[in-house]
Amino acid sequence: MKLTLEFGGGLELLCDSVKIHHVNVEPQAGESKLTMKHLLSWVRTNLIKERPEMFMKGDSVRPGVLVLVNDCDWELSGQLDTNLEDKDIVVFISTLHGG
């Protein structure tokens, strides 16, 4: 399914300084729906070109990275279990910075 991924707050530096990515991701083999968990590992493998530890810690994003699915905090939709649909917009913003 087609998704739009945005990186902000400095995370774009890990993806060759490209902020917006239009990608095509398929659910895992055997699964009918695409979950955030699968998307995260897909992003780490395919989009993050350097310092993956700045983006992810274990299975989830590094603490301090905000995730918005269609402008809604992913904590409200189940975090890693959030189901994604075609044409969804996922935004990753790092809050680890000065002001």
Added chain:
Amino acid sequence: MAWIYSFCRLMKASRGTVMTLLKLLKEMKFRPAHLCWHGMGVGAGSVSDAVRKIWYGLPLKVVSYKDLYGWTMDEIVKLIGLKNNCTFCGVFRRQALDRGATLLKVDKLVTGHNADDIAETVLLNILRGDIARLSRCTSITTGEDGPIPRCKPFKYTYEKEIVMYAYFKRLDYFSTECIYSPNAYRGFAREFIKDLERIRPRAILDIIKSGEDFRISTSTKMPEQGNCERCGYISSQKWCKACVLLEGLNRGLPKLGIGRSRGANNELSKNAKEAKGIDSIQSKQCGTLDF
């Protein structure tokens, strides 16, 4: 008249907090008079340009370490190495803020410190055993009896809230990394706070509350506030920290003023004997209040 300043911290520096602060102050019909930016070395030029573009129509004054002290962060780091960078930068910046504020004749100085910053500072001061700072670091206003009081309006606002606000209001948001900070001690406190936030988000406010509730025993000896003999800035020692550090830089003694010392004067006299063999660099005076 208020004077707003943006603080560069740690791994990444973004102007999100100050932009949010400015926008809110404008909405509240405050009349912020000046925005002062701090040039900090590599990349400072590009950041200043970016700030110049999005300052919400406020007058902008750029102040640099080179102008005030005669040293840029790049030059300092070349001399001292990759450790203790935050010590130099932090001390110089704090003074630069005050000197710039005096120059602009402002009434109040407002910074963008948020709840996460304050919680980190409380933890840092506990880890370092710095009682004096621990008693002061949670005050929302400081220096009321001095010439320029300071205030931290975002003291209870989570960094996450500020980022979300900036994102949804489509505020111009840009990040530059502070290249000297990878080894900063604050980074450890920050990691810990972020892990805590994930488990129990209220922990950040709780740490701040604990910091506010600390009571120092009356028998503890606290440093007394006086004035620096060299430049007149407030100081609890004979010389203010900036003068001590600057003296170290000018004499090629990068360790001067770093680490545990029993006062600036012991170190100065000890190092004066070592320094006799070193070629003297033309002494650069620490900035004075008559700027």
